[in-house]
Amino acid sequence: MKALCIDGATSRMTIAAKNDDKIFTSIYDIGMKQSESIVPAIEEVLQKVELDPEALDYSAMSIGPGSFTGLRLAISALKAFELASDSPVYGISTLEMYAFPFLKFNLPVLSAIDANKGRFYARIVDGEKMILQDGDWETETIIQSVRKIKSIILAGPDCEKLEKIIKNQNKKINIYYSAVQPVTTDSLFALAEKKITARIPPLKDFDGPVYLRASEAEIKLNATSSKA
Amino acid sequence: MLTFTTKSAEETIELGRKIGSRLKKGDIIAMQGTLAAGKTTITKGIAQALDINETITSPTFCLISEYSGKMPLYHMDVYRLEGTEDFINLGTDDMLYGDGVTVIEWSEKIMDELPENTIILRITPKDDGTRLIEIDNWQNGPVE
Numbered sequence: 001m002k003a004l005c006i007d008g009a010t011s012r013m014t015i016a017a018k019n020d021d022k023i024f025t026s027i028y029d030i031g032m033k034q035s036e037s038i039v040p041a042i043e044e045v046l047q048k049v050e051l052d053p054e055a056l057d058y059s060a061m062s063i064g065p066g067s068f069t070g071l072r073l074a075i076s077a078l079k080a081f082e083l084a085s086d087s088p089v090y091g092i093s094t095l096e097m098y099a100f101p102f103l104k105f106n107l108p109v110l111s112a113i114d115a116n117k118g119r120f121y122a123r124i125v126d127g128e129k130m131i132l133q134d135g136d137w138e139t140e141t142i143i144q145s146v147r148k149i150k151s152i153i154l155a156g157p158d159c160e161k162l163e164k165i166i167k168n169q170n171k172k173i174n175i176y177y178s179a180v181q182p183v184t185t186d187s188l189f190a191l192a193e194k195k196i197t198a199r200i201p202p203l204k205d206f207d208g209p210v211y212l213r214a215s216e217a218e219i220k221l222n223a224t225s226s227k228a
Numbered sequence: 229m230l231t232f233t234t235k236s237a238e239e240t241i242e243l244g245r246k247i248g249s250r251l252k253k254g255d256i257i258a259m260q261g262t263l264a265a266g267k268t269t270i271t272k273g274i275a276q277a278l279d280i281n282e283t284i285t286s287p288t289f290c291l292i293s294e295y296s297g298k299m300p301l302y303h304m305d306v307y308r309l310e311g312t313e314d315f316i317n318l319g320t321d322d323m324l325y326g327d328g329v330t331v332i333e334w335s336e337k338i339m340d341e342l343p344e345n346t347i348i349l350r351i352t353p354k355d356d357g358t359r360l361i362e363i364d365n366w367q368n369g370p371v372e
Contacts, residue, residue: 011326031327032300068319116325117343213316 001196002051004042004059004081005188008034008074009066009094009113010157016185017045024048025185038073056087058202060192062184063091064210065113065121065136071209088202090192091210095123095134098155100187103127107176110146111155112162120162121212124152136214143169153177230363230371240266240359243371244273247349250368251278251329253299258335258342261351266359267333270351274331275301287333291318300328307334312341 007014013034016025024045028037046053059081061074078089098111108131112122115136122142124131132145143166146152151174154162159177166173195202234240247257251274259267272284280297287293287305295301302323309315315338323330324343335342348364363371 011322032294032322067322069322072319114325116321 001057001193002055003057003189003192004046004051004053004078004087005061005185005192006038006042006059006074006078007062007094007097007184007188008038008070008072009062009064009097009184010070011067012157012181013038013041013070013073014183014185015041015045016183016189017042017049017051018189019049019051022049023186023189025183027183032069034070034073038077042077053081053087054085056081056085058088058090058192058196060090060092060188062094062097062188063203063207064094065115065134065212066094066209068209068211071211075203075209090195091203091207092188092191092195093123093134093210095121095156096191097184097187099123099125100191101182102153102155102178105153107151107153108146108149109153109155110142110162112142112158113156114158114161115213119214120158134212136212139165142166146170146173149173151176157181230366232361232363232371234266234359234361235357237266237269240269240361241273241276243361244270244275245277246273246371247363248274248277248329250371252368253327253329254325255368256324256330256332256342256346258339258346258348259331259333259351260336260348262353265351265353267351270349270361271303271331271333274329275303278329292320292323294323300326302326302328302330303333304330305333306337309337312338315341 003018005016011031012029014027026041026045059078061078064071081087082089095111099109102109108124108126110124112120115121118139119136122137123134124145154177163175232243234243261267268286275284278297278301280295280301282295287303288307293303347366350362352360
């Protein structure tokens with residue numbers, strides 16, 4: 001298939017184009033400077049695989065949670081391609097994208113992004129079973145969710161921090177994670193094509209990033225009820 | 229708490245320079261003070277310490293100004309925001325937990341959204357024209 005994928009969920013933006021067997025991927029670990037690079041980066045990856053934007057079968061992106069600015073940049077760019085060339089845009093949960101490379105190890109996978117203030121955006125899956133659905137969770141919720149698990153794989157950019165937090169409370173659990181991050185756009189291509197095969201519809205015109213951030217009111221309410 | 233008194237705009241800028249020289253990536257300064265207290269003036273000194281050559285102006289209208297130096301300076305003014313939801317919807321998390329220093333004017337409105345280690349800098353103009361500058365939650369060594 002012919003496709004364009006953007007992962008703008010962190011300050012490390014990844015952009016890739018695919019023209020059947022040819023894939024070209026660029027990684028821009030440039031923090032807040034992504035807006036200056038996204039358009040030339042798209043042009044470059046398309047040129048490298050000799051792909052005309054008109055020929056795109058689809059595009060895909062990490063839809064969230066993640067960087068406020070990065071996700072907005074990605075969706076703006078891909079919606080523009082959709083308008084110009086009718087190529088549908090598929091939104092993939094960032095946490096699903098992180099978990100994908102590790103699903104074949106037959107262990108539960110906890111994918112997470114540090115949401116700061118003692119919270120993580122996280123999901124836990126064990127094969128087909130969802131143990132903790134995508135959410136903005138307190139670390140305590142995550143610790144409780146893995147308390148009966150003997151071995152788990154961590155995925156995402158904040159594994160090291162999360163490992164320390166879990167180990168601090170649960171010394172018996174075996175935790176595994178990759179010291180280097182897999183290429184996220186490879187997962188986006190694979191997951192988008194699974195959606196296409198399963199006839200899951202692409203993003204609608206009015207769909208936007210899914211930030212998952214709990215409102216300050218929710219956080220305070222939870223803090224008050226847990227103290228009570 | 230650290231307490232300083234400055235007698236002129238130049239002295240306020242100089243104090244900003246000393247504060248700026250001790251700042252590190254991820255530091256956030258929540259500024260508090262009345263109109264014309266000197267919040268932007270002290271930020272000019274902080275910017276100088278970060279090797280920023282651009283002119284620092286009040287971000288009251290643009291809300292956030294970003295400057296490049298030895299590390300980025302995100303200079304925000306939240307005076308015109310309604311509250312914390314507006315602040316979140318500006319995408320400020322990317323900056324607060326990013327790779328630079330953040331200075332927030334009129335931070336009283338959004339304190340709930342800031343991390344616990346936020347440095348609080350209060351400026352109070354006195355009748356004789358001097359400024360009383362108080363710094364809370366400072367963990368970056370001596371300001372001298």
